[in-house]
Amino acid sequence: MGISLGGHQYGKAENHIVRIYRDTPRHDIKDINVSTCLRGDFEAAYLTGDQSAVLPTDTQKQTAYSYAKEVGVDSIEEYSLALARHFVDDVKPVHAARVEVEEFGWERVLVDGSEHDHTWVRTGQEVRTAAITIEGEGAERREWVTGGLKDLVILKSTGSEFTGFMEDKYTRLQPTTDRVMATSLVATWRYAGTEADWNATYATIKSILTSTFATVHSLALQQTLFEMGKAVLEAVDGVVEVNLSAPNKHHFLYDLETFGVENNGEVFHADDRPYGLIQANVVRDDAPDAGSAWEKFSGLV
Amino acid sequence: MGISLGGHQYGKAENHIVRIYRDTPRHDIKDINVSTCLRGDFEAAYLTGDQSAVLPTDTQKQTAYSYAKEVGVDSIEEYSLALARHFVDDVKPVHAARVEVEEFGWERVLVDGSEHDHTWVRTGQEVRTAAITIEGEGAERREWVTGGLKDLVILKSTGSEFTGFMEDKYTRLQPTTDRVMATSLVATWRYAGTEADWNATYATIKSILTSTFATVHSLALQQTLFEMGKAVLEAVDGVVEVNLSAPNKHHFLYDLETFGVENNGEVFHADDRPYGLIQANVVRDDAPDAGSAWEKFSGLV
C-alpha cells in the first residue's frame, strides 16, 4: 500500500502592516492584514526535509512589508496583485500564489468641524477583504481577483416575515409576519478581469448590499440574499459572481405579558448561539471559469 | 481561628437587550448589554444556603428586559438609574445596587442618499458605557453616575515624540522625535449629579477626547492623557472626574534598508503584544466624594 503527499501549500499569515502616506501635511493611512500562500514544487520539503526550493515564510513576510512601500497600497487588490505576481514570476518553484488581505477602515478625527490631517479613529463597521490567486506562466497564466467584506452587521426592525415553511414532528417555530432580521454579512465577489477602479467598486457594492437589504420586503433571509447578489451583478459590470454567507442573528421577542407589560415588537433578546446560517452563490450565466479563485489559504482542512 | 464572609455581591451579567421604538414609521434602535449587581443582606445564602433574602439573578434579568419597555432606553444612564433605584427601593434586603451597561452604536442605512426608516448597520467605532451605583435609603441615600467609552481606537501618524527618558542597564529603546502613536482608549467619567443631558454630554466628551488627542503635540502618552482629561473637565460642568486607561499600541518602523528601500515613517508593523499601558485619573479639586462610584461588579477578584 502506498502513501503519498496530496495537496499542499504554505505561507505567512497575518502580517499586520500599517502604511502611512506622508508626502503632504495631510497624511493618509492604510491598515491591512496580509497573508501570502505559495503552491508549487515543494514536495521535497515534506518528503525529505530538503528546503532548497522553499522560500521561507519569513522572506514572504519581508516582501509583504517591502511591497507596502515599493508598490504602495492604493487599493488592496492592486497591492495583492503585485505581490502575487512577484512570487509566481520571480520565485522559480512557485507555480501559484494566493494573497489574502483584510483592510480595516479609519476616518479622520474632526477638530472644530474640520478633518484632521494626521489623526484617525477606526471605523470598525466592516472589514474589507480581497483575495488574489495567480497561476502559471506564459500562455498558461491565469489571474483571479475577488473582493469582499465581512463583519457587516445589519438589522431591520420590520419588513421581514417567515411563514409557510415545511413542518414535521420537530416543528416548534411559529410563523411570523413581522420580525427583526439581522445578520453579520460575509460577502465575496469575483471580478471578470484584473483591472477595475477597486475602491470605487467596493463602495458601490457595499452600498448596493445594504440598501437592498433595507428595501426588499423579506419573505426569508434566503430571498434577501439572492436579491442582494442579483442587485450587485445587475449594477456592476466587471463582477461576475457573488458569494453570500449570512448568520441569522436571532432576536427573540421577549415575553413581558406576565408582568402586565405589552411588547409589540419593542423588546428583544439578542441571542448569540445557535444561529441560522444561510449561504448562496449568485452568478452570471456567462461568467468565465472560476478556476482556483475560491481556493482559500486555509482550504485544505 | 475564625473564618468569615467578607465582601460579597451577585447579579446577572450581560443581558443583551435590543429595544426598538416603532411609534412612527421611522423606527429607532437601542442595543445594550446590561449587568445588574446587588449588595446587601445576603450572608445567609453564603453561610447556610438560605435563599429567602435572595432575589434570583433570573428575576433581575426579567426586570432588566421589562424596564426596557416600562422606562425605555432614551439614554443608558436614565434606564440604569431607574433599574438600580427599583432594586434598592423595592427589594428589601438590597442595600446597594450597581447597574453596568454597554451600548453598541447603529447608523441608518442610506438608500438613494436618504436615511432608511428601519434599517441600520452597526457603527462599531466605540462602545459607550455607563455604571450607576445607588446606596441606602432616606437620608443615607447616595447615587453615583459614571459614563464612559471603550474600544475607541485612535491613531496619529505624526506629532508624537518620546525622548529624555530615564536609562538603566536594561535600556534598549532609542529616543524618537516622530512616531506613530495609537491606542484603544478606555475612558470613564463621573458626573456630579444624577441629571444631565446624557446623550449630548456623551457626544461632547467623545469629541473633546478625540480632538485633544489630535491637537496636543505629544511628548508622551501620559501627557496626552492628562490633557484629554483636563480638556473634558474644563469644558463640561457636570463632570468632576475622568479616568483614562490607554494601551500604547506599538507601531514599529519596519526596517527595509537592506532591501534598498527607504522607509521614512511610511511602513510599520502593528504589534499585538506586549503593549504599554498608561493610566491616569484627572479630577476637579472640589469634586464630591467618589464613594463606591468606582466599585465594579467584577471588583472583588
Added chain:
Amino acid sequence: MGISLGGHQYGKAENHIVRIYRDTPRHDIKDINVSTCLRGDFEAAYLTGDQSAVLPTDTQKQTAYSYAKEVGVDSIEEYSLALARHFVDDVKPVHAARVEVEEFGWERVLVDGSEHDHTWVRTGQEVRTAAITIEGEGAERREWVTGGLKDLVILKSTGSEFTGFMEDKYTRLQPTTDRVMATSLVATWRYAGTEADWNATYATIKSILTSTFATVHSLALQQTLFEMGKAVLEAVDGVVEVNLSAPNKHHFLYDLETFGVENNGEVFHADDRPYGLIQANVVRDDAPDAGSAWEKFSGLV
C-alpha cells in the same frame, strides 16, 4: 444577460448541547457543539421567497437536541450519522446533509484520590471534531465520515532545525540547527467507511500525531507534518486520508547579550502574529473518492 442562483446551503450553526448519562450514580457527560446543514431543492426560497420546501433552521435545532436523547452521543460520529441520515431520508427536499460537531473534553474531579461520580473539569487540551456528509438515496447513496481535532497546542524545545532554504533579495532569516518548534494543530482525517470504534480510533490517532511530532527530528514543519500523516495512515486501517494545517507559532530567541546575560536557547518571546502556516494532505494511493467529504458548511464564502 442572465443571472442565476449557484450553489446554496443552509442550516443551524452551533447548538451547544450537553448530554448527561445518569442511569447509575456514576454519571457521564458529553459536551458538543452541533451544526447542521441541508442541501437540496431550496431554489424557490431564494428566487421567490417560497418556504414550502424549507425545513426551518429552528426545526433542525430541535431535532439536534432531541437526537441527543433519542440516539445518544456515545460518539460524535455515530450521533452525527444518525442526524444526517434523518435529514436526507425523512425530509423530502433534502438531497444532502452535512453535520459538523465539536466536542469538548471533561475529566473527573479527584476527591481524596478517587474519581468523583458527577463532577468534572474541562480538560481544555484540544477540541475533537467530526463532519458527516450524506448524499442521495437508494443506489446513489453516499456517506462520508471525517474525524479530527483542533487547538492541539504542541511544542518541542529542541530536535528542530531549519536550514538550506532558498534565498533571494528579501531574505533576512538566518538558518538554525536548534530551535523551538510549536504549533496549534488542526487535523482532519477521512474514514473509508461508516463503521469504526470511533472513540478508540480518535485516541489512537491523537497519540500517533503527538508522539510523531515528538520523535521526528525535524528539518522543517513540512516534513514533520508529512511524517505525522503517514504514521496515522500506516497505523490505522480504516483511515484513508489525513489533512494537516499547522501554524508555525514562532518563538524568537530573546537577545539578552547587551545585558551581559547568556541565552543558550532558554528565553524566548512567543509571538502572536504573523505566523507561518503549513498545510498538507497525506493520502493512501487506493483511497476511495472523497466526493463532497471536505465541502464545509462555511464553504461557499
Added chain:
Amino acid sequence: MGISLGGHQYGKAENHIVRIYRDTPRHDIKDINVSTCLRGDFEAAYLTGDQSAVLPTDTQKQTAYSYAKEVGVDSIEEYSLALARHFVDDVKPVHAARVEVEEFGWERVLVDGSEHDHTWVRTGQEVRTAAITIEGEGAERREWVTGGLKDLVILKSTGSEFTGFMEDKYTRLQPTTDRVMATSLVATWRYAGTEADWNATYATIKSILTSTFATVHSLALQQTLFEMGKAVLEAVDGVVEVNLSAPNKHHFLYDLETFGVENNGEVFHADDRPYGLIQANVVRDDAPDAGSAWEKFSGLV
C-alpha cells in the same frame, strides 16, 4: 477651579515569555504572560511631558525577559517578587511596583507510554495567576503576594438545588431540587507572607477548590463558593484571604416533551449569555491588612 492629576500608574502589559530549562536532556518549560506596573514620582510626565523620571515600558519589558534567565521561573511568585523588588529598589522614582503573571500549563507528550524529554502539549485546563505588590523602602517596606487561577471550568450534573428564594412581580424562575451547576471559576488568594512552597500550595488549593465544589451538596452557588473559600483557609496555613468570582453558566433542561421524548435531566442547552455572577470574599479574622494587595494594574478605570 483647579484640576489635578489623581491616581496614576503605567507599565508594560502581556510580555509572553517562554523559559526553557535545558541543563539536562530532560528539558522543562515555563510559559508565562507578564505585566509590570510602576507607581511613583511620575507626575511630570503627565503634567509637562518631562520623561526624566520615567523608566520606559520598553525597559520594563527587557527586564522582564532578562529576569526569566537571571532569576528563573521556578515559580511565578518567586520570579515576580524578584522583578517587583528590582523596580522598587533599583529605580529611584518608583515607590511601588506591581507584577501580574499568568502561567499556562504544559504536560509531557507520551511516547510508548513514557514521558518525552522535550515535547509537551498545552493542558489548557486553567490559567494560574499571581500578583505581587511591593511598596516603600526601609521601615515602610510592604510586600504582598496573591496567587490564583482563572478559566477553571467545572460542572456537576447533580447535587445542586435552588429553592426558597424571594419572589416578586418579575419572578419567573421555578425552584428546582436537581440541576446542573457549572462555572468558570476565578479565584485569588492572599498569602500572609512572602515565602511559601508556591507550586505545592497552588496544587493543594486547586485540589481543595475542585473537590469541595464536587462534595458540597449545593443549596446555591453562593453557599458552594463560601465553603470552597473556607476549606482553603482551613487547610492552608499561609493563606489568609480568598476571593471567588463565579459566573453561573446556565444549563437549561431542553423541552423534548412535545416530541414524545422523555428528558430526565439528560439533555441541556448550555447558554452563553446572560449568566449569573456570584462573588465572595472569605477571610481569616486575624488576617493582616490587605493594603494595596488587590489594587490591579487595570484598576483605575
